[in-house]
Amino acid sequence: MSLIWRPVPLAKRRARRMDPPQTVATSRPFPGFTLHFSGAATDVPPVLRQALSKLDTLGLAADWRSTVELVLAETLNNIAEHAYAGQPPGPVTLTARMTPERLCVILRDQGCPLPGQKLPEGRAPNTDVPCASLPEGGFGWFLIHDLTTALHYRRTDQENRLQLEFDLTAPPKPG
Amino acid sequence: MPLQQTQTDDIKIITxxxxxxxxxxxxQFKDSMREATETGPDHIVLDLSNVSFVDSSGLGAIVASKKQLPSGKKIDLAGLTPDVAKVFRLTRMDSVFRIYAHVSDLASRAAG
Incomplete structure (x- = not known):
């Protein structure tokens, strides 16, 4: 293939503009939506409601609904309470893509990175302890790990990017 | 905080x-529970039958309600809806509390 740039003939350029490229029809993006909101704790409940209602519209099965709601609640609370802790809440973007087989949610924020710039471990807090030592926290990341099929975290520039995946072909974990 | 308290001779039910x-x-839940459990019978039952969602913070607040009880008091749970019961099972908190299917199971036992 020649690397020399040649101007595209005018007629051909017009044709390109007129005909919708065929690739659009075959690689149509998966159904989904994007929500932009602030990382304030008070934004979490309304954003959860909005996201769940949009997922309902996309056909998220009833048995998956509560699992997805819990994971989204935990991740959004983490952003509000930790990523934007001690600073004015910055922007958060939630992007969801869903097929009958798979739901993928990507959360982006510009807050502090996760400790060590990596995903926290998903171990369940030990409950086999005396009453006074019972854990009151640490359940969040355990639930996120436990209820998702895959989890990816990346810190780039000033942004946290957390990708949550759910395999919708099987019923959710019964607990 | 809408916590409704019903008291029999030996059980306080907090709905x-x-x-x-x-x-x-x-x-706010944790603080209201401290207030609600300070007085009255030593046996407390937390009726969660109207609660359809508990996240990790809510779970932590329920555990805190148990930990902050005055000595000699105990708290059981009743009426867990399916999604709430699942959070307790996943985190193994179902082994920390005695859980009754319905608050009436306890009330009738207390009466009988």
């Missing part, structure tokens, strides 16, 4: 009239 115990209400 949570909230659809969600989540991060938004967790601290």
């Amino acid at each position: 949570v009239n909230l659809p969600r115990i989540d991060a938004a209400v967790a601290i």
